[in-house]
Amino acid sequence: MSPGRRGRAGGPRRLAVAGLAAAALLAAAAAPAPAAAPACAVRPAAAASLARLRATMAEGRFIAYNPTAAQVVNGTVTTTDAASIAADLAVLRPRFDGLITYAAGHGAHDIPAIAAAQHFHALIIGVWNPFDEAEIAAALDAARLFPRLVVGVSLGNELLLFKTHTFQELTAVFDRIHARAPQLAVSTSEPFHMYYEAQAGGLLAQMDFLLAHVHPVYQSWFRGASEAQDADFVVNVVAELAAHYCGPILVKETGEPTAPASEGYTSARQGAFYEALRRVFPPSGTRAFAYFSAFDAPWRQADSGNRESEAHWGLYDAQRRPKPWVTRLPELSTPPVRPAPPAR
Numbered sequence: 524m525s526p527g528r529r530g531r532a533g534g535p536r537r538l539a540v541a542g543l544a545a546a547a548l549l550a551a552a553a554a555p556a557p558a559a560a561p562a563c564a565v566r567p568a569a570a571a572s573l574a575r576l577r578a579t580m581a582e583g584r585f586i587a588y589n590p591t592a593a594q595v596v597n598g599t600v601t602t603t604d605a606a607s608i609a610a611d612l613a614v615l616r617p618r619f620d621g622l623i624t625y626a627a628g629h630g631a632h633d634i635p636a637i638a639a640a641q642h643f644h645a646l647i648i649g650v651w652n653p654f655d656e657a658e659i660a661a662a663l664d665a666a667r668l669f670p671r672l673v674v675g676v677s678l679g680n681e682l683l684l685f686k687t688h689t690f691q692e693l694t695a696v697f698d699r700i701h702a703r704a705p706q707l708a709v710s711t712s713e714p715f716h717m718y719y720e721a722q723a724g725g726l727l728a729q730m731d732f733l734l735a736h737v738h739p740v741y742q743s744w745f746r747g748a749s750e751a752q753d754a755d756f757v758v759n760v761v762a763e764l765a766a767h768y769c770g771p772i773l774v775k776e777t778g779e780p781t782a783p784a785s786e787g788y789t790s791a792r793q794g795a796f797y798e799a800l801r802r803v804f805p806p807s808g809t810r811a812f813a814y815f816s817a818f819d820a821p822w823r824q825a826d827s828g829n830r831e832s833e834a835h836w837g838l839y840d841a842q843r844r845p846k847p848w849v850t851r852l853p854e855l856s857t858p859p860v861r862p863a864p865p866a867r
Contacts, residue, residue: 554719554763562727563770568705569731576674576708576732577771577808579645584806584855585621585813587775588612591841593629594822603630605637612641614843615817617854620644623734623775623813625680626651627661635665635672645674647734649712653678653696654688663700666707675708676700677734677775683717690722697729710734712775715760718767733768736776737761739796750792753779754799761810774812781819781846782835793838794848814838 579585591611592603608630612622620643624634627650638646646669648662666673678696682688693711700709708731715735718727727733737760739745739753748756757777764772778797781790797814804812819837827833838849 554716554767557767559724561765561767561769562724563733563768564701564709564729564731566701566705566731569708572674572706572708573731573771575645575671576647576773579621579674580771580773580811581806581808583620583644584618585623585645585647585773585775585811586615586619586817586838587623587625587813587815588615588634588817589625589820590630590634591818591820591843593626593631594820595826596822600629603633605630605633608633609637609641610843611818612637612643614839614845616641616643618849618852619814620855621646621813623647623649623677623773625649627658627665628655632661632665635669639669639672643672646672647675647677647710648673649677649680651680653682653693653700653711659700663704663707666704670706673707675710675732678709678711680712681714681736682711683713683720690720690726694726694729697726701729708732712736714738715764718764723767727768730768730770732771732773733764734773734775735761735764737774738777740779746787750795750799751803753796754803757800757812758804761804761812765810771808772810776815777812778815778836780832780835781837783831786832788832788835790846790848793846794851797848797852818843 588611590603590608592601592607594601622638622643624631624647627648635646648665650658650662652658662676666676678700679688679693682693683690697709700707710730710732712734713736715737717723718733718735737757739748739756742756745753757774761772761774779793780788781793782788800812816836818839819835819841821834821841823833824831839845
């Protein structure tokens with residue numbers, strides 16, 4: 524579905540911390556002091572979307588989702604099918620009621636209707652290329668058809684990190700989407716340190732909510748840190764982001780892969796990280812985290828330059844089987860509420 528991860532990086536602000544016991548607690552040291560009051564969009568037209576987003580942040584559970592049938596093979600993006608998406612979501616629904624996707628094309632246009640039928644409460648539609656009019660139109664059509672399910676769109680994924688586009692170019696896209704769909708909450712997805720850049724202020728002021736990637740595994744101290752320190756790092760990064768941004772903050776990506784064991788990655792460690800994070804990061808309508816990601820993606824190993832760990836970020840394997848620790852994650856107790864039928 525997405526044109527690959529393009530590799531991962533912690534960015535130029537990787538934290539070098541002398542004492543591992545203090546590593547997570549000093550996460551904020553990587554960020555410059557905010558130059559002014561925190562910025563965010565204040566748009567009454569998007570209030571209803573934001574209210575639904577906040578409700579799922581506080582009371583539900585988001586997961587970052589890419590369909591198991593979606594792959595990139597020799598640079599070509601495969602098209603997923605509705606039956607495969609339905610099987611994916613049926614596996615996820617007992618423990619998750621919020622979805623964050625990465626793209627709106629290559630079969631992903633079926634996700635909103637299937638998610639609505641399976642009683643998901645919130646969907647943030649990812650737009651892999653926000654400069655592609657066809658993909659933008661698909662995302663906006665889904666928001667129009669499922670107004671109680673689609674709580675927002677995310678314009679791009681790590682476009683700034685990889686210098687695919689500039690802050691100014693992305694901010695201009697926000698302006699256009701606000702004008703076309705003023706009722707829709709809009710964000711983008713970047714590693715946390717990108718929001719500290721001097722140029723970020725104008726973009727933050729246009730964002731209705733903030734999606735951040737906060738990966739302890741890309742920090743220089745990770746190898747010797749405990750899962751508790753990893754979790755503290757995430758909490759402290761979010762606290763620092765709140766000094767720069769005044770809207771809801773949802774950590775879209777955080778976690779640990781489950782292989783290869785030779786690099787210290789195991790299902791047990793992934794589970795211990797999320798259990799530690801749940802203890803120190805209780806969700807609220809202003810701050811929460813999503814689980815990353817739904818399913819393993821074996822094709823990503825080749826797509827990322829033969830990095831085996833890239834294939835194993837899922838809570839479920841590529842055959843939709845839960846990793847051992849996932850069965851300990853409580854099923855959601857809130858009764859599913861079917862979103863409104865498609866608008867005509």
